[in-house]
Amino acid sequence: MTREEKTAVIEALKEKFENNPFFYLTDSSTLSVEQVNKLRRLCFEKGIEMKVVKNTLVRKALEAAPEEKNYEPLYEALSGPTAVMFAEVANEPARLIKQFRGDNERPLVKAAYIDTAVYIGDEQIEALANLKSRDELVGDLLGLLMSPGANLLGALQSGGGNVMGLLKALEERGE
DSSP states (O other), X not given: OOHHHHHHHHHXXXXXXXHOSEEEEEEOTTOOHHHHHHHHHHHHHHTOEEEEOXXXXXXXXXXXXXXXXXXXXXXXXXXXSOEEEEESSTTHHHHHHHHHHTTOOOSEEEEEEETTEEEESGGGHHHHHTOXXXXXXXXXXXXXXXXXXXXXXHHHHHTTTSXXXXXXXXXXXXX
């Protein structure tokens, strides 16, 4: 690889890291070609981009980012074969890896970067898979906001659906 090619790869990686707040560093080194192709197909279906790159190029791209991005803890995971998974949903790569593994031990999660939080090691896969996506959090919040209204509607409907039934129910409670 020429110096110009390396520079182009570093620039492309810098852009990827800048535009993706969620990425995973994984090791899929012992997978067969057939298994890797299956993993790539699953990644494509889930909207996850998987790239196999040299650790030195990844490190140079990460080092070029502003310090507040907090990439430094990831450097220790940059050893051995590395594949980077870029995702738009924080927990999607972890769920995909758990699903793919089945009886396999690979791919391993070496590290994950979730919007300035760094998770190191494969033992973090459960925590990563259980993270809620933005849509799930919004749904939970809406559910909480709507529950008082649902309780009021339930109370109104339990009295027969009319004002007289509601008044009767309140009168019985008062006695």
